[in-house]
Amino acid sequence: MHPLTRLTAAVVLAVIGSSAIGAVQTTRAAGSLPVYRVDAVVNDALGIAINNAGDMVGWQTVAGSPRAFLYSAAGLTLLPNPSDRPLSIARDINDAGVIVGNAYQAPIDEPGHAMRWTLGAYGWLVKDLGVLTGQIVSAATGLNEPGAIVGHTNPRSFLSEQAFMYTDADGFTDLLPEDTFVPQDINETNVVVGNGYSTAKRLDTATGAVTDLSAASLYTQSYAYALNDAGQVAGTVVSLFGLGQVVGRYTNGTGWQELGGIGGGSCSGCVNNVGWGINNAGTVVGTGWPRTGVSAPYERGVIYLDAVGSLLYVDDLLESGSQWSISAAFDINDSGQIAGRARNLVTGQWAGVRLSPVTQSPTPDTTAPTVRITYPANGATVNSVVYVSISATDNVAVARVELVVGTTAAGPCTLSTPTIYTCRWDTRNWSNASRTLHARAWDSAGNLGTHDITVRVKNRR
DSSP: OOOOOOOTHHHHHHTOOSOOOSOOBOOOOOTTSOEEEEEEEEETEEEEEEOTTOOEEEEEEETTEEEEEEEETTEEEEOOOOTTOOEEEEEEEOTTOOEEEEEESSGGGTTOEEEEEEEETTEEEEEEEEOOTTOOEEEEEEEOTTOOEEEEEESSOGGGOEEEEEETTTEEEESOTTSOOEEEEEOTTOEEEEEOSSSEEEEETTTOOEEEEOOOTTEEEEEEEEEOTTOOEEEEEEEGGGOOEEEEEEETTTEEEEEEOOOOSOOTTOOOSEEEEEOTTOOEEEEEOOOTTOOOSSOEEEEEETTTTEEEEGGGGBOTTOOEEEEEEEEEOTTOOEEEEEEETTTOOEEEEEEEEESSOOOOOOOOOEEEEEESOTTOEEOSEEEEEEEEEOSSOEEEEEEEETTEEEOOEEESSSSEEEEEEEGGGSOSEEEEEEEEEEETTOOEEEEEEEEEEOOOO
16 A cells, blocks of 8 residues: 655655656546546545545645545544644555544645554544654554554655654664665565655665665666565656656566656656555556647656556546546555546546445435525625635535525635535625525536525625
8 A cells, every 4th residue: 555755855856857758548438447436535635545345545735734634335434533633634544444634733744644544343543653862753654464664754855865664563663774764665575665755765674674676777766665565566656867768667677667648748746657556466556747749737647557557547548428637546455446536527526536436327416415504694794794604515525515695606715624615795885675595516527505594684785
């Protein structure tokens, strides 16, 4: 599994502005290729990691700030934060449902402290793992099934990152005390991969052996972000001066395989042609450049399948009629489910999404969202600026909510909790009279739910 992390490598990757390298497959899914359905949506979020049960974690923007979440069969859960660290990010989850990440006080404090969330008999428990001796901040980036956690800690300087492993039995262990190392993932045999200054590294915590996963041929820099139980690594290799970059997969005895880089052109600020996740079949997912000639200023999710032998846009594997465009694929489990980020092409909504492979035409979603105006009350008298509260839920996900007064749209409406939208209505723009408020909510299939109330506008004129 893969944790997306803050790291110095991101600075290198973000400035690449040359055309990407490699072929592009643009044919819609057919034959033996998987067909993917977006089957879970968390608005204003990133889906970063997924376990083999299909549980997805990441962070959602709530009231303008990041909040760690879990999306499972029970639906969306915002994970609890320590009282002194209200901002949080979930970065990985194992099959036992243990989640790791970090929480912090304010953006200036980021990443704050490494965190672990576990589900107890009476709800979620959050443990602040703290930092290595002499350090100030830390973040947990990955964990395995036995519960070993890896991450990095520093004295507020990315020039001296220290790698750690945490277990309940041994507490913190400084993995490479004499070297700068940012771990990204750990597999079931306690092998860790991560990055130094410009070279991916692999550490066997049982023996202490460190291997530099250096790039070959024209590629002088390598970065590792995930590994599977066989030791295969997903990442990226970058040429001299950052003039070329491709998705890479490292295999013992073979070295780096250049999987390709999709698209072309410039995308300032994007992080593209990177393998972020890998499963035990060796399937790699990540991000690639936008299609050649496409001006959209965001990257596209990509996937490498050995059966095809080339990098594919995830968009080209979506079921027919999908309203989503996948901008990033961050993780993939052994069932082929993908966690990532996407944009709804109809509503413009950005969301963290889970994609699941399907083998047959899906059952159409005909269930409309349930929507209700919870404030003001029906028959109330209102004046000045009113913040209308609308509760909206759906069997899959709510895509958009709007407030209409009579026949005129009012707003804007923003998500204030996972199910409550707040819409600003300036009643001074309406004459004093009885007004009908219409709450409307759509899901990603286009189903519409509505709720109406009547209020009386009474302003001094």
